[in-house]
Amino acid sequence: MTASNNSKTNVWLSIYRLVQPYKTRLLAVFVISLVSTAITLLEPLIYREAVNDIAGLFVQKARNEVKTEMGLERETEEEPAASFFRNKGHKATEASGKKALHHKRVKEPHTKTHVAPRTSHEAFNTLLWAIILLFTINVLGLIFWWIGENMNIKLSATIERRFIQRTFSHVLKLPLAFFAKRSSAVLHKQIDQSEEISGTVTVFTKNIFPEIISLAGILAIMFWQNYVLALLALSIVPFYLIITVISTKKLEMSLAGYYEKWEEVSAEMQDALSGIKTVKLSGAEEREVNRLDKQATSAYGDYTKRSLLSNKYTFWQVLLTHIATAMVLTYGGYLALHHKLTPGDVVMFVAYLDMLYTPIDNLASIWAEVQQNIASVARAFTLLDTNIEEKPGAELLLHKGNVEFKNVHFGYTPEREVLKDLSFVAAPGKVTAIVGTSGAGKTTTVDLLLKLFEPQSGEILIDGQKLSALDAASVRRNIGMVAADGAIFRGTLADNIRYKKPEATDTEVETAAIAAGMQTTLQRLPDGLKTLVGESGFGLSVGERQRVQIARVIVSRPGILVMDEATANLDYATEAEVKNTIDEIRKENTVIIIAHRYSMVRDADHVIVLDAGQVAEAGTPATLIAKGGWFADFAIAGEDEYEEGDAALEEDEEDEEDIGE
Numbered sequence: 001m002t003a004s005n006n007s008k009t010n011v012w013l014s015i016y017r018l019v020q021p022y023k024t025r026l027l028a029v030f031v032i033s034l035v036s037t038a039i040t041l042l043e044p045l046i047y048r049e050a051v052n053d054i055a056g057l058f059v060q061k062a063r064n065e066v067k068t069e070m071g072l073e074r075e076t077e078e079e080p081a082a083s084f085f086r087n088k089g090h091k092a093t094e095a096s097g098k099k100a101l102h103h104k105r106v107k108e109p110h111t112k113t114h115v116a117p118r119t120s121h122e123a124f125n126t127l128l129w130a131i132i133l134l135f136t137i138n139v140l141g142l143i144f145w146w147i148g149e150n151m152n153i154k155l156s157a158t159i160e161r162r163f164i165q166r167t168f169s170h171v172l173k174l175p176l177a178f179f180a181k182r183s184s185a186v187l188h189k190q191i192d193q194s195e196e197i198s199g200t201v202t203v204f205t206k207n208i209f210p211e212i213i214s215l216a217g218i219l220a221i222m223f224w225q226n227y228v229l230a231l232l233a234l235s236i237v238p239f240y241l242i243i244t245v246i247s248t249k250k251l252e253m254s255l256a257g258y259y260e261k262w263e264e265v266s267a268e269m270q271d272a273l274s275g276i277k278t279v280k281l282s283g284a285e286e287r288e289v290n291r292l293d294k295q296a297t298s299a300y301g302d303y304t305k306r307s308l309l310s311n312k313y314t315f316w317q318v319l320l321t322h323i324a325t326a327m328v329l330t331y332g333g334y335l336a337l338h339h340k341l342t343p344g345d346v347v348m349f350v351a352y353l354d355m356l357y358t359p360i361d362n363l364a365s366i367w368a369e370v371q372q373n374i375a376s377v378a379r380a381f382t383l384l385d386t387n388i389e390e391k392p393g394a395e396l397l398l399h400k401g402n403v404e405f406k407n408v409h410f411g412y413t414p415e416r417e418v419l420k421d422l423s424f425v426a427a428p429g430k431v432t433a434i435v436g437t438s439g440a441g442k443t444t445t446v447d448l449l450l451k452l453f454e455p456q457s458g459e460i461l462i463d464g465q466k467l468s469a470l471d472a473a474s475v476r477r478n479i480g481m482v483a484a485d486g487a488i489f490r491g492t493l494a495d496n497i498r499y500k501k502p503e504a505t506d507t508e509v510e511t512a513a514i515a516a517g518m519q520t521t522l523q524r525l526p527d528g529l530k531t532l533v534g535e536s537g538f539g540l541s542v543g544e545r546q547r548v549q550i551a552r553v554i555v556s557r558p559g560i561l562v563m564d565e566a567t568a569n570l571d572y573a574t575e576a577e578v579k580n581t582i583d584e585i586r587k588e589n590t591v592i593i594i595a596h597r598y599s600m601v602r603d604a605d606h607v608i609v610l611d612a613g614q615v616a617e618a619g620t621p622a623t624l625i626a627k628g629g630w631f632a633d634f635a636i637a638g639e640d641e642y643e644e645g646d647a648a649l650e651e652d653e654e655d656e657e658d659i660g661e
């Protein structure tokens with residue numbers, strides 16, 4: 001089996017697993033769709049009876065004319081309407097009753113080669129019954145279609161919902177390294193294949209299986225009625241199937257690239273829209289449009305090529321059906337002229353022929369559609385096939401929160417080691433600061449602590465428990481992380497603050513907000529904590545967004561607090577407020593601070609200076625300043641900046657006082 005066949009089998013297996021819980025409902029949709037399709041198979045049989053009875057009227061007329069010529073008694077004809085009312089049990093006149101009784105005779109049946117004579121009232125009756133039956137069949141078919149369609153819609157919605165839930169929940173559990181290589185827009189499109197999946201599933205129960213069964217029914221009736229005509233009608237089918245198979249294969253081949261290009265187009269748009277401010281400030285609108293245009297032109301090119309190819313095959317398919325109809329009409333007409341077939345049989349055959357190609361046509365187009373859907377559904381299933389690397393482990397039993405890195409080596413890629421033999425301890429009840437040049441590996445260090453990545457060698461311990469053996473979720477529950485780029489979600493400010501601890505009370509949320517220095521923000525907002533914050537925390541300044549994140553961590557009362565550039569966007573006054581909160585927290589917790597600003601680490605208990613993934617200096621701020629190394633320079637530069645900031649702050653306060661006076 002080739003790789004592509006193998007992956008296709010996997011997709012079908014995955015689809016099967018997905019729909020298995022809905023077997024009974026799928027079966028019900030199938031049976032109802034089958035009834036609504038199968039019921040219409042009776043139509044041509046009714047046409048035949050009606051056409052033959054009307055033809056029988058002419059036979060009767062011809063017979064009477066011959067009898068008149070020969071001087072024999074004519075068979076009396078009755079007014080059709082009178083006959084109808086009589087048959088329906090209405091009171092007819094005594095005379096007409098007697099007349100009817102007199103003419104009551106056994107209806108001679110039509111045979112394959114002979115149309116039996118019919119009186120006007122017999123032909124009228126048949127016509128009337130044919131109309132009633134055709135109407136009833138169509139209405140019943142419509143009712144079954146309606147019921148089936150309603151059931152199908154509900155089932156599709158359930159399958160779509162289950163599929164999107166499964167894929168989304170799986171993707172959320174994937175390790176962070178997985179997301180680093182992918183655009184979120186592409187991922188979003190890959191996850192959202194719900195319509196295609198339900199379309200693929202229900203097309204089987206609603207269309208494919210009922211169409212196949214009706215096809216078998218039509219063939220059986222055709223062969224039963226006249227196998228020569230049936231064979232003639234079918235002589236075209238092999239050619240039709242060859243075209244269908246070729247077209248499906250060719251159209252399918254062009255699909256994978258086509259989908260990839262579309263994902264690129266939407267990723268391109270999302271990138272530009274999410275970075276709209278940068279786009280505008282860089283005057284890059286035109287460039288972005290041109291970039292999109294290039295991607296879109298290529299995607300549309302593929303789309304057009306595919307559609308033109310599809311039209312070409314449709315043309316040949318339809319032409320073949322016309323040829324088949326012409327052949328059946330010619331031979332059927334010939335047989336009818338030679339009294340070897342009744343006109344009703346010919347009409348019936350043409351009607352069945354029409355019905356025969358409809359399911360073949362439908363099956364071909366449905367199959368092409370399924371192939372199309374499968375290609376995109378396969379992309380979603382590849383996501384599901386991506387292994388959840390976050391292995392389950394033991395629950396972290398947090399005691400005091402002692403963090404220890406022991407000879408840790410780590411690299412994002414095998415070629416480059418980012419952390420080299422890193423060892424340090426962050427003790428409980430103390431603030432440990434990690435500083436160093438940009439790219440030294442500070443964020444990587446805390447990402448390893450949060451189990452977002454696994455070290456290649458060495459060990460990380462929390463209260464003596466090996467991180468590698470612990471459950472990632474339980475580790476993250478116990479560590480509060482405030483990052484510079486943390487997200488604000490759509491919802492109220494309070495919802496955002498209790499994101500890590502949904503059960504937090506309103507008072508807890510409010511206390512945390514105040515501890516994070518949000519008092520002024522809350523006074524400014526009309527609804528306070530109930531204020532809705534939009535996408536990406538729209539309506540909040542960068543500093544305010546950072547304070548929300550600090551409050552989020554404070555409310556969750558983590559045993560270990562990690563702040564990665566958490567106060568970078570705060571003014572010195574707010575930073576001082578946050579530091580007071582940290583001072584409170586540090587009494588019982590382990591605090592790790594990563595900062596580029598000296599003011600944030602000057603009161604730390606222990607400082608680690610990282611340089612190219614290694615500890616270059618370590619000790620208290622005072623000892624490191626005394627040593628006169630990198631930290632000493634950092635402190636001097638930081639003090640100057642802090643004093644400037646302080647002076648600016650004092651000036652602002654004085655100005656405000658002046659205005660107040």
Ligand SMILES: Nc1ncnc2c1ncn2[C@@H]1O[C@H](COP(=O)(O)OP(=O)(O)OP(=O)(O)O)[C@@H](O)[C@H]1O
Nearest residue numbers: 180412413418436437438439440441442443444445
């Ligand atoms: N997902 C990633 N894939 C590959 N390399 C990465 C990834 N994330 C970071 N790096 C690289 O690892 C190195 C350390 O990055 P890290 O973010 O830990 O540095 P940092 O000290 O926190 O820097 P900064 O102070 O600028 O935030 C950098 O050279 C960076 O380019």
